[in-house]
Amino acid sequence: MYKKSFKSFLIPIIAALTFSTSFLGVNQSIEFKQEKSTNARKETDNGFKINFNNLLENYTTNLISLDISVNNGKIDNFYIKGGIINNSVKDEDSISLNISIEITDENAELTIDAIDIDGIERSDSIYFVKDDSNIFTSKTSLNQAKISVARDKLSKNLINNEEFKHYKELVYEKSLSNNLVTLKDSSNIKLDAQIKWEDLYSVEHPLAYTYVELQKRTYIGSSYDYPYFDQSVAYGYTDKNGQINFDYTNTDTLYDKFGYYIRVYAQGVNTKVVDNTEESVYYWNSEIANGLTNGELYYRPVIDMTTDLGKAFQVSQAIIYGAKYANVLNGGTDISDCTLILDDEGAYYMPSSREIHIDFLANEDGNYVTRPKGYEDWDVILHEYSHHIQNYFGNIDNSPGGSHYINTNNADDRVNGTPTSSNKINGINLAWGEGWATYNGQMIQDYFSDEISTVKYTCDSEYNASNGVQYSLLDYGYKGATPKGEANECAISQILYKLADSRTDEYDNFGYGDTFLWKLVKNNSIKTFSQFNTKLNNSVSEATMFKLGKLYARYSISPTNLVLSYGNFIDALPTFEWTGNGGSKYFSNDTFSLTFKNESNVTLFTQSSIKDTKYTLTKSQWDLVRNSPGNSYYVYIKGSANAYYSTGPYYSELFNFAKPTEFLTKYQITPADYGFWESYVTS
Numbered sequence: 001m002y003k004k005s006f007k008s009f010l011i012p013i014i015a016a017l018t019f020s021t022s023f024l025g026v027n028q029s030i031e032f033k034q035e036k037s038t039n040a041r042k043e044t045d046n047g048f049k050i051n052f053n054n055l056l057e058n059y060t061t062n063l064i065s066l067d068i069s070v071n072n073g074k075i076d077n078f079y080i081k082g083g084i085i086n087n088s089v090k091d092e093d094s095i096s097l098n099i100s101i102e103i104t105d106e107n108a109e110l111t112i113d114a115i116d117i118d119g120i121e122r123s124d125s126i127y128f129v130k131d132d133s134n135i136f137t138s139k140t141s142l143n144q145a146k147i148s149v150a151r152d153k154l155s156k157n158l159i160n161n162e163e164f165k166h167y168k169e170l171v172y173e174k175s176l177s178n179n180l181v182t183l184k185d186s187s188n189i190k191l192d193a194q195i196k197w198e199d200l201y202s203v204e205h206p207l208a209y210t211y212v213e214l215q216k217r218t219y220i221g222s223s224y225d226y227p228y229f230d231q232s233v234a235y236g237y238t239d240k241n242g243q244i245n246f247d248y249t250n251t252d253t254l255y256d257k258f259g260y261y262i263r264v265y266a267q268g269v270n271t272k273v274v275d276n277t278e279e280s281v282y283y284w285n286s287e288i289a290n291g292l293t294n295g296e297l298y299y300r301p302v303i304d305m306t307t308d309l310g311k312a313f314q315v316s317q318a319i320i321y322g323a324k325y326a327n328v329l330n331g332g333t334d335i336s337d338c339t340l341i342l343d344d345e346g347a348y349y350m351p352s353s354r355e356i357h358i359d360f361l362a363n364e365d366g367n368y369v370t371r372p373k374g375y376e377d378w379d380v381i382l383h384e385y386s387h388h389i390q391n392y393f394g395n396i397d398n399s400p401g402g403s404h405y406i407n408t409n410n411a412d413d414r415v416n417g418t419p420t421s422s423n424k425i426n427g428i429n430l431a432w433g434e435g436w437a438t439y440n441g442q443m444i445q446d447y448f449s450d451e452i453s454t455v456k457y458t459c460d461s462e463y464n465a466s467n468g469v470q471y472s473l474l475d476y477g478y479k480g481a482t483p484k485g486e487a488n489e490c491a492i493s494q495i496l497y498k499l500a501d502s503r504t505d506e507y508d509n510f511g512y513g514d515t516f517l518w519k520l521v522k523n524n525s526i527k528t529f530s531q532f533n534t535k536l537n538n539s540v541s542e543a544t545m546f547k548l549g550k551l552y553a554r555y556s557i558s559p560t561n562l563v564l565s566y567g568n569f570i571d572a573l574p575t576f577e578w579t580g581n582g583g584s585k586y587f588s589n590d591t592f593s594l595t596f597k598n599e600s601n602v603t604l605f606t607q608s609s610i611k612d613t614k615y616t617l618t619k620s621q622w623d624l625v626r627n628s629p630g631n632s633y634y635v636y637i638k639g640s641a642n643a644y645y646s647t648g649p650y651y652s653e654l655f656n657f658a659k660p661t662e663f664l665t666k667y668q669i670t671p672a673d674y675g676f677w678e679s680y681v682t683s
């Protein structure tokens with residue numbers, strides 16, 4: 001279904017992070033300015049970037065002159081492997097560099113070291129592959145440059161499609177270990193494979209739910225060599241342990257020489273991972289077993305993370321689990337196909353083509369030790385997959401897409417001059433769409449925690465992105481800053497997570513579980529937090545509504561801090577004051593009601609349409625309260641944000657007050673009043 005034709009960016013990049021001087025003081029404020037990035041890997045929080053200004057995709061000479069410049073930093077050092085630097089001129093400020101290099105080896109890598117404006121060491125590389133007199137380049141990886149060589153040959157008809165594919169396999173296969181054992185007789189070909197992947201920390205995981213083909217190679221000539229043709233003779237999916245078995249009877253009598261191997265795709269039932277140039281699915285071929293007419297094959301390959309192919313398999317695992325969870329949400333039916341493209345342009349989802357783009361090389365150099373690398377960033381990948389779920393169901397978000405910040409009020413962000421209703425509508429839709437996606441990404445991980453919790457950066461209740469956005473879903477706000485209300489995606493994600501998960505704290509008494517919340521959202525076509533609030537309130541008791549109000553107040557959504565600020569006497573009119581909340585400059589709660597209940601929870605009266613955050617009771621209201629049974633009474637607030645576009649009402653928690661026992665006016669009992677003058681001594 002076509003919904004949005006633009007890129008929906010996940011927190012593209014935080015360009016400037018400024019703390020006020022008193023970070024821990026009263027004026028605590030964290031303000032993030034956000035900027036879209038075309039390259040999350042090389043463009044960082046503080047706008048640092050190394051630009052290779054005149055780099056071509058290929059050169060017909062091995063003498064290359066490059067014009068390099070740096071934004072928000074200085075060039076420190078530069079060097080080349082597999083080549084020679086013939087000449088270099090750096091400007092006085094070390095911001096630009098003209099360099100002439102000569103590529104001498106088959107592969108070369110030019111590295112630029114720099115220091116950014118915050119004093120952090122950075123580096124970036126260009127990869128070169130030499131082929132006869134041509135030099136091919138890539139800013140991504142050596143493998144990409146190698147594939148460019150083959151693609152060039154393909155375009156010149158020097159190789160055919162099949163040869164191009166084989167070349168790609170060779171490039172990608174190098175780091176894969178493979179263990180093949182051939183056992184003796186049985187009546188047909190039985191294949192038993194268990195496929196694993198090994199992460200950066202030497203932990204092995206099964207390659208689960210992954211598409212595998214049994215390939216048969218038929219040799220046409222008299223030897224196990226060209227010419228031959230390959231065909232897929234059986235296929236299936238690995239189980240949760242990465243295991244798959246094939247049982248194949250070869251009935252071919254035309255030829256008598258065959259070989260068998262397995263081909264493993266970075267693909268699930270309705271997911272696939274493709275490269276950003278060919279857009280073909282990543283796959284790996286095992287070693288071939290030739291001359292086997294019957295018997296059993298055992299494959300025990302372990303895919304590591306050193307090549308693009310290995311990384312594709314880890315990314316594939318993430319979206320495969322996303323798709324399995326979507327199937328659960330959808331009552332056991334798969335949702336639409338989703339393609340993940342390994343890219344170098346940040347993370348985003350394209351609804352029209354149902355594509356996730358992931359910058360799989362983000363933080364590749366590991367400069368940011370607490371952040372995942374792009375290809376191990378399950379939180380981001382599953383956030384994007386959750387946008388795919390939103391796109392499929394069609395009625396659970398109305399996000400306008402576009403760039404957004406994690407820790408601001410998304411409605412305020414959109415104001416340019418006079419606030420408008422669409423500023424608010426877009427802001428609350430965006431916050432819901434993004435906040436739900438982050439929440440759901442966590443739910444996917446938690447749902448499959450038995451299978452994936454040993455994968456780093458999963459199942460930890462944290463959103464941790466390779467671009468530096470990092471927070472706990474169990475927290476209140478982003479990195480200690482005051483949350484920004486119903487139009488703040490961080491707040492929405494944290495609220496939903498707390499409501500679903502069974503852990504509790506002072507404000508969170510909830511453990512609704514993901515199924516209950518999903519049905520609430522799906523069945524009611526919820527697209528904003530305000531709608532969610534209304535529907536959830538409709539399905540819980542009033543006592544629970546007040547508990548929810550207490551939780552929401554921690555995110556600046558519902559009113560709180562109700563106090564009797566003046567007049568708590570039998571003979572005075574009391575004034576109540578509260579914090580209105582809303583978390584916005586323009587769209588905060590502006591209309592309130594106060595409801596008073598007696599000690600037995602019976603409503604005494606409601607005063608509505610209060611346009612202030614304080615109210616003084618009338619005499620008749622105060623009399624109702626004072627004359628109610630018991631020694632105390634209850635009050636709650638409802639707050640609505642009505643300016644430009646109405647949201648709410650949001651309930652506060654239920655506040656308890658003791659009835660007054662004192663008089664404001666002290667009535668002096670004088671002798672004159674009573675006439676007992678004769679009992680007093682007079683002078």
Ligand SMILES: [Zn+2]
Pocket residue numbers: 008009010011383384387434437
């Ligand atoms: Zn997003």
